[in-house]
Amino acid sequence: MSRFIFSFVIFFLIWLGFTSTFHYQEVITGALLSLVLASLSYKSFTERGLFYLSPKRLFYILKYLAVFLIALVKANFDVAKRVINPKLPINPGIVTYHTTLKSDTAKMFLANSITLTPGTLTVDIIDDKLYIHWIDVKSEDPEVIYSEIGKDFEVILKEIFK
Amino acid sequence: MILNIVGNILVTVGTVFLFLGALGIFRMPDVYSRLQAGTKATTLGALSTVIGVGFLQPEWIWKTLLIAIFIAISNPISSHALARGSYKTGLKPYMKKEGLDSYAEVEKEEVK
Numbered sequence: 001m002s003r004f005i006f007s008f009v010i011f012f013l014i015w016l017g018f019t020s021t022f023h024y025q026e027v028i029t030g031a032l033l034s035l036v037l038a039s040l041s042y043k044s045f046t047e048r049g050l051f052y053l054s055p056k057r058l059f060y061i062l063k064y065l066a067v068f069l070i071a072l073v074k075a076n077f078d079v080a081k082r083v084i085n086p087k088l089p090i091n092p093g094i095v096t097y098h099t100t101l102k103s104d105t106a107k108m109f110l111a112n113s114i115t116l117t118p119g120t121l122t123v124d125i126i127d128d129k130l131y132i133h134w135i136d137v138k139s140e141d142p143e144v145i146y147s148e149i150g151k152d153f154e155v156i157l158k159e160i161f162k
Numbered sequence: 163m164i165l166n167i168v169g170n171i172l173v174t175v176g177t178v179f180l181f182l183g184a185l186g187i188f189r190m191p192d193v194y195s196r197l198q199a200g201t202k203a204t205t206l207g208a209l210s211t212v213i214g215v216g217f218l219q220p221e222w223i224w225k226t227l228l229i230a231i232f233i234a235i236s237n238p239i240s241s242h243a244l245a246r247g248s249y250k251t252g253l254k255p256y257m258k259k260e261g262l263d264s265y266a267e268v269e270k271e272e273v274k
Contacts, residue, residue, distance in 0.1 A: 014228060016224070017224040017225060017227065017228045018224075018225055018228060020221060020222070020224045020225060072202070072205065072206055073206065075202045075206075076179050076182075076202055076203060076206045078202075079182065079183070079186055079198065079199050079202050079203055080179070080182045080203075082186075082199075083182055083185050083186040083189055083190075083199060084182075084185075088189060088190075088191075090190075090191075090195060090258075091258050091259070092192075092194065092195055092255060092256060092257060092258070093255070093257055093259070093263060094194075094255060094263045094264050094265045094266075095264055096264040111238070111242065112235065112238040112239065113238075115201060115238035115241060115242060116201070116202060116205055116234075116237075116238055119198065120198075121194060121197055121198050121201065121241065121242075121245055122238070122242050122245075123194075123242065123245045123246055123249060123265055124242075124246050124249075124265065124268070126268060131264065131265040131268070133194045133195075133197075133198070133245065133255065135195055135198050
């Protein structure tokens with residue numbers, strides 16, 4: 001039931017965003033459509049439902065968004081710096097990153113965030129290992145890899161998916 | 163008025179990053195480094211441009227925010243799929259120093 005309500009809320013919010021109006025006809029149509037869609041797809045849409053909407057998690061999700069946006073802007077300046085420099089200062093390689101996250105959704109978010117942060121690109125996830133193409137390999141020591149690449153995200157994701 | 167200025171700045175910044183991304187694709191030595199430049203620059207470039215349009219046309223802001231969320235989720239996934247696909251078809255990453263490729267072990271095991 002909690003999964004069903006969660007899917008309904010998300011679908012309805014997307015509908016409201018795309019129609020951008022509170023006219024009663026639009027709202028009723030959207031509610032009906034969201035009900036139908038949610039009843040058809042809630043099983044594959046979410047695993048834990050309303051679990052994600054507790055105030056503490058919403059706070060961590062906002063914090064995560066802030067950290068993520070800062071990292072994204074930094075990543076772009078990093079790329080710009082490398083691209084403009086005539087010497088092209090890169091030292092690429094693929095390194096293994098060990099994650100302690102358990103849930104698949106959490107791993108997906110970690111991998112996506114790592115792709116969008118400075119100099120790293122997730123190539124594959126196998127169990128708890130992420131294979132990461134790093135454009136400027138500083139060290140092959142797992143500790144350094146952990147703190148350089150994904151520590152900030154992993155700490156917050158652990159709180160969200162606990 | 164202020165919305166207009168913010169919108170124009172966002173669109174300009176977005177296009178500058180998109181241009182730098184294109185330059186990165188042109189200059190980088192191999193598929194993976196190119197994907198690096200491509201993914202990051204197009205993600206922020208597209209986000210910034212789309213949200214800038216939302217500021218210029220305030221009645222579109224919710225739609226543009228939704229589009230931005232979809233781009234932010236789908237862009238890294240597509241680049242991961244491209245990188246993994248290229249590795250599986252046998253493209254080796256460019257390296258200045260040999261032996262920095264930990265993904266090669268996985269490939270070997272799968273071939274056995």
